[in-house]
Amino acid sequence: MREIDRRTQFSxxxxxxxxxxxxxxxxxxxxxxxxGAAWAQDAKAIAPHAMATLVKxxxxxxxxxxxxxxxxxxxVTPWDAKAGKDDAHKAMVTEGIARLDADAQDAHASPYLxxxxxxxxxxxxxxxxxxxxFKTLRADLVVSLYNQPEIWPKFGYxxxxxxxxxxxxxxxxxxxxxxxx
Amino acid sequence: MxxxxxxxxxxxxIIGSGAGGGTLGNELxxxxxxxxxxxxxxxxxxxxxxxxxxxxxxxxxWKDMRTTSGTWRVGKDFPNLPAWIVKAVGGSTVHxxxxxxxxxxxxxxxxxxxxxxxGANLLDWPISLAELAPYYAKAEDKMGVTRTNxxxxxxxxxxxxxxxxxxxxxxxxxxxxxxMAINSQPRDGRGSCQQIGFCFQGCKSGAKWSxxxxxxxxxxxxxxxxxxxxxxxxxxEQDAAGKVTGVVYxxxxxxxxxxxxxxxxxxxxxxxxxxxxxxSASNLFPDGLANSSGQVGRNYMRHMTGNVYGIFEKPVHxxxxxxxxxxxxxxxxxxxxRGFVGGYEMETISLGIPFMAAFMDPGAxxxxxxxxxxxxxxxxxxxxxxEDMPRETNRVTLDPAAKDKLGxxxxxxxxxxxxxxxxxxxxxxxxxxxxxxxxxxxRLIPTPPYPSTHNMGTNRMSEKPRDGVINKFGQTHDxxxxxxxxxxxxxxxxxxxxxxxxxxxxxxxxxxIARMMEQREI
Ligand SMILES: Cc1cc2nc3c(=O)[nH]c(=O)nc-3n(C[C@H](O)[C@H](O)[C@H](O)COP(=O)(O)OP(=O)(O)OC[C@H]3O[C@@H](n4cnc5c(N)ncnc54)[C@H](O)[C@@H]3O)c2cc1C
Ligand code: SF4
Numbered sequence: 001m002r003e004i005d006r007r008t009q010f011s012x013x014x015x016x017x018x019x020x021x022x023x024x025x026x027x028x029x030x031x032x033x034x035x036g037a038a039w040a041q042d043a044k045a046i047a048p049h050a051m052a053t054l055v056k057x058x059x060x061x062x063x064x065x066x067x068x069x070x071x072x073x074x075x076v077t078p079w080d081a082k083a084g085k086d087d088a089h090k091a092m093v094t095e096g097i098a099r100l101d102a103d104a105q106d107a108h109a110s111p112y113l114x115x116x117x118x119x120x121x122x123x124x125x126x127x128x129x130x131x132x133x134f135k136t137l138r139a140d141l142v143v144s145l146y147n148q149p150e151i152w153p154k155f156g157y158x159x160x161x162x163x164x165x166x167x168x169x170x171x172x173x174x175x176x177x178x179x180x181x
Numbered sequence: 182m183x184x185x186x187x188x189x190x191x192x193x194x195i196i197g198s199g200a201g202g203g204t205l206g207n208e209l210x211x212x213x214x215x216x217x218x219x220x221x222x223x224x225x226x227x228x229x230x231x232x233x234x235x236x237x238x239x240x241x242x243w244k245d246m247r248t249t250s251g252t253w254r255v256g257k258d259f260p261n262l263p264a265w266i267v268k269a270v271g272g273s274t275v276h277x278x279x280x281x282x283x284x285x286x287x288x289x290x291x292x293x294x295x296x297x298x299x300g301a302n303l304l305d306w307p308i309s310l311a312e313l314a315p316y317y318a319k320a321e322d323k324m325g326v327t328r329t330n331x332x333x334x335x336x337x338x339x340x341x342x343x344x345x346x347x348x349x350x351x352x353x354x355x356x357x358x359x360x361m362a363i364n365s366q367p368r369d370g371r372g373s374c375q376q377i378g379f380c381f382q383g384c385k386s387g388a389k390w391s392x393x394x395x396x397x398x399x400x401x402x403x404x405x406x407x408x409x410x411x412x413x414x415x416x417x418e419q420d421a422a423g424k425v426t427g428v429v430y431x432x433x434x435x436x437x438x439x440x441x442x443x444x445x446x447x448x449x450x451x452x453x454x455x456x457x458x459x460x461s462a463s464n465l466f467p468d469g470l471a472n473s474s475g476q477v478g479r480n481y482m483r484h485m486t487g488n489v490y491g492i493f494e495k496p497v498h499x500x501x502x503x504x505x506x507x508x509x510x511x512x513x514x515x516x517x518x519r520g521f522v523g524g525y526e527m528e529t530i531s532l533g534i535p536f537m538a539a540f541m542d543p544g545a546x547x548x549x550x551x552x553x554x555x556x557x558x559x560x561x562x563x564x565x566x567x568e569d570m571p572r573e574t575n576r577v578t579l580d581p582a583a584k585d586k587l588g589x590x591x592x593x594x595x596x597x598x599x600x601x602x603x604x605x606x607x608x609x610x611x612x613x614x615x616x617x618x619x620x621x622x623x624r625l626i627p628t629p630p631y632p633s634t635h636n637m638g639t640n641r642m643s644e645k646p647r648d649g650v651i652n653k654f655g656q657t658h659d660x661x662x663x664x665x666x667x668x669x670x671x672x673x674x675x676x677x678x679x680x681x682x683x684x685x686x687x688x689x690x691x692x693x694i695a696r697m698m699e700q701r702e703i
Binding site: 122160163166174 | 231232233235336337338339342343346350374375376377378379385386495496497498500501502533534535537538539544546547548550551554555557558559620
């Protein structure tokens with residue numbers, strides 16, 4: 001069977017379509033999610049700590065260990081521009097993060113970002129699952145995370161195929177492990 | 182290309198250019214009848230289509246506001262997207278997958294066959310399979326349906342091969358690559374399928390039949406058909422004697438235009454068609470045009486649907502090749518011993534990563550969800566589609582509050598699953614799971630219904646005027662020169678995909694409209 005190269009390839013198209021403010025991959029690769037990161041510092045309407053918490057929550061909502069932080073950052077970055085234009089959105093983010101941090105303080109005596117185990121953070125997210133903040137974040141992410149063409153190969157999905165002549169000569173029927181009757 | 186005057190009252194005006202409207206327009210034009218098709222959406226050609234799920238959705242889908250109510254899961258998951266319908270020239274035949282099956286004889290007679298089912302509004306069609314059979318044959322020839330007219334079946338892709346291997350183990354017999362309106366060899370000036378895999382996003386090779394590049398240009402070539410895109414009809418007008426006289430439509434700048442007509446045919450799909458009739462209420466018809474029966478908008482059907490995806494140890498790459506790559510037909514029969522009346526089909530389906538994320542389990546998050554997504558390349562998928570029960574209370578009404586940008590009340594879609602639908606879905610999910618388990622699935626993912634792609638029944642055909650909206654020719658019982666020409670005509674939905682039947686009805690209707698015009702009945 002024709003397998004797929006799953007290594008990340010950054011295409012210019014991906015940069016242009018997935019984020020308003022392009023986040024260079026090199027600026028993120030290897031760094032952890034923290035308020036000190038350049039992308040968090042660069043946010044204008046959302047405070048760096050809140051920005052970093054959003055990204056962490058994004059990863060905890062849709063955790064894919066084979067997908068780098070950069071893609072979660074890109075998925076969330078448009079929220080900063082939106083908050084800049086829309087006070088209600090900004091308030092929702094500020095209050096949502098404050099609530100998450102307050103819950104984290106109660107349970108673990110630390111802000112959400114510093115709660116070490118994913119399972120503990122997930123329990124905190126379950127606690128706010130019914131809120132507009134959580135629902136909006138999840139609903140946005142399911143598009144803004146998975147609609148990034150650079151991550152498709154990591155799932156073994158090849159995307160657009162017409163320009164390669166479809167799959168007629170590229171393995172549409174190349175399965176080789178089925179029981180032969 | 183023809184261009185007709187707004188005041189020309191000799192025309193047949195068709196609202197919508199999809200399976201029903203596009204076919205009717207061409208058929209009439211071929212007979213020398215002058216036709217204008219008014220289409221709300223824009224006109225795109227194959228080269229404009231994009232192999233990208235969300236971008237294509239943004240380009241082609243009907244995104245104007247709709248609202249929902251009822252206990253169906255779609256209403257909870259997608260409260261403003263009850264249906265997935267195209268708003269563009271070609272209608273939903275741009276998006277469709279091409280599965281083209283005939284109804285069975287009993288499926289035209291469900292009241293006689295199933296009896297009186299509590300909570301359902303069953304009715305026999307006023308036509309039989311024998312009456313429609315010659316038109317099915319014409320439609321299959323027109324659309325180039327595989328496994329008819331000596332056209333070979335399509336080759337099976339990986340997704341089909343997994344399903345077929347499992348089906349064989351489970352003991353199913355009628356398993357093949359379907360009857361598809363997709364060229365398996367060049368035909369009718371169009372090439373053969375390149376296995377591109379984006380059938381739902383508009384076929385860039387043109388192998389798949391769509392009124393956009395078959396019926397419509399053929400009709401235009403006669404000089405008798407004008408297609409006016411970006412023309413959203415807001416009202417059908419009537420004179421004091423009760424005849425319809427024309428329609429009012431909006432162009433994108435919001436300006437209103439009045440097109441006169443001798444005959445009006447409504448083909449806006451089963452949500453917009455009843456909405457338009459309801460929005461066209463008049464002194465004679467205060468409850469909506471042609472609605473003396475009160476049945477306009479009622480008996481909305483969307484098929485019992487659901488999906489099963491299986492994850493395997495080894496790769497499948499289900500997205501390669503035709504989206505509906507094959508079918509299992511053994512459960513498509515009426516066998517009440519299974520715990521429900523009517524039958525269902527099992528057809529392969531595949532979504533790309535963006536749509537899989539959005540539709541696999543709407544609202545879900547966390548590792549259960551993401552680990553299933555991680556299994557994408559090893560996934561095979563099938564869509565379950567069966568007959569759902571028409572119910573008076575499942576209906577399209579005008580939303581009391583929400584209005585579109587033209588100020589017209591939007592369609593509100595209410596749907597509750599009938600117990601028969603629920604029993605059928607449970608059976609289908611169990612059988613689908615057995616099929617994938619038989620070939621080694623390590624995980625099964627039963628996913629809920631997607632926004633409705635098969636919308637039917639809201640202006641149904643009936644023998645007696647009190648039971649439905651239109652007669653056996655699609656002519657409204659109430660108004661002689663007003664017709665319904667799309668899937669809303671369906672008296673019942675059958676187990677199979679609807680479009681072949683919509684096209685067959687349109688060919689038959691064209692014969693009858695032309696005859697009635699010639700005989701000055703209309
Ligand atoms: C993803 C997908 C896959 C499908 N696969 C299959 C399949 O494999 N087999 C099958 O049989 N069916 C399939 N279908 C269903 C099939 O596409 C529809 O059943 C069929 O196209 C319906 O025909 P119609 O004439 O009722 O409406 P449509 O084809 O939807 O046409 C309606 C047209 O009317 C226009 N319109 C609506 N209101 C107005 C107005 N007020 N003024 C002007 N224009 C208006 C719309 O913009 C649209 O273009 C699929 C559908 C989808 C979305
Ligand atoms: S798989 Fe075939 S029918 Fe589907 S889009 Fe590609 S060429 Fe067209």
